[in-house]
Amino acid sequence: xxxxxxxxxxxxxxxxxxxxxxxxxxxxxxxxxxxxxxxxxxxxxxxxxxxxxxxxxxxxxxxxxxxxxxxxxxxxxxxxxxxxxxxxxxxxxxxxxxxxxxxxxxxxxxxxxxx
Amino acid sequence: xxxxxxxxxxxxxxxxxxxxxxxxxxxxxxxxxxxxxxxxxxxxxxxxxxxxxxxxxxxxxxxxxxxxxxxxxxxxxxxxxxxxxxxxxxxxxxxxxxxxxxxxxxxxxxxxxx
Numbered sequence: 001x002x003x004x005x006x007x008x009x010x011x012x013x014x015x016x017x018x019x020x021x022x023x024x025x026x027x028x029x030x031x032x033x034x035x036x037x038x039x040x041x042x043x044x045x046x047x048x049x050x051x052x053x054x055x056x057x058x059x060x061x062x063x064x065x066x067x068x069x070x071x072x073x074x075x076x077x078x079x080x081x082x083x084x085x086x087x088x089x090x091x092x093x094x095x096x097x098x099x100x101x102x103x104x105x106x107x108x109x110x111x112x113x114x115x
Numbered sequence: 116x117x118x119x120x121x122x123x124x125x126x127x128x129x130x131x132x133x134x135x136x137x138x139x140x141x142x143x144x145x146x147x148x149x150x151x152x153x154x155x156x157x158x159x160x161x162x163x164x165x166x167x168x169x170x171x172x173x174x175x176x177x178x179x180x181x182x183x184x185x186x187x188x189x190x191x192x193x194x195x196x197x198x199x200x201x202x203x204x205x206x207x208x209x210x211x212x213x214x215x216x217x218x219x220x221x222x223x224x225x226x227x228x229x
Contacts, residue, residue: 003158004158031215033215033217035217040222041221041222042205042219042220042221042222043159043205043217043219044219045216045217045218048216056216091158091159093159095215099166101147101164101166102215103161103164104161104215104217105161106151106158106159106160107158108157108158109158
């Protein structure tokens with residue numbers, strides 16, 4: 001079946017502009033996560049959705065970052081007034097739980113470059 | 116708090132020789148542990164997961180990992196490397212409570228030479 005999809009795959013923007021990144025989770029997955037991966041590093045947790053509510057936003061780096069989710073469907077991550085340090089790959093994952101164990105499935109990511 | 120240490124940033128092997136990627140974890144609770152692989156310009160793919168059932172976990176592509184509580188380790192192994200195994204490997208820990216905030220190691224790049 002279809003996996004997690006993200007768009008755009010690449011985004012180049014100028015410092016100070018706003019960007020919007022989109023994630024389409026696997027159908028039926030109630031949980032959705034956003035991560036950031038800087039060059040040569042592991043993933044940093046940004047935010048978690050259960051349905052359309054976000055119980056944990058603790059990973060968002062600043063108030064320039066926000067995210068929304070429509071029901072148990074699409075999510076958008078918005079970065080306002082982008083800075084060069086926002087350049088990274090932004091990964092989305094959706095998950096399901098079976099036998100008490102949750103497994104996350106990742107999308108291909110959006111590569112963001114802020115000039 | 117949970118954390119993961121991947122002891123090697125790079126591992127180089129020859130095709131056909133064994134692979135060992137080391138991972139040590141720290142967790143206050145009974146952890147779930149995962150290995151993910153990331154090929155260049157591709158998304159993360161789940162290799163295998165440990166969830167307090169069998170301590171020896173078999174994954175895809177011939178990989179396996181053994182959970183050793185006494186050593187707080189979860190090393191990834193494969194008997195014989197293939198060229199297609201060249202990728203970045205991430206060891207990941209999480210708690211089995213509430214939602215699943217994954218804590219990633221910094222990754223180990225596996226290089227496979229002919």
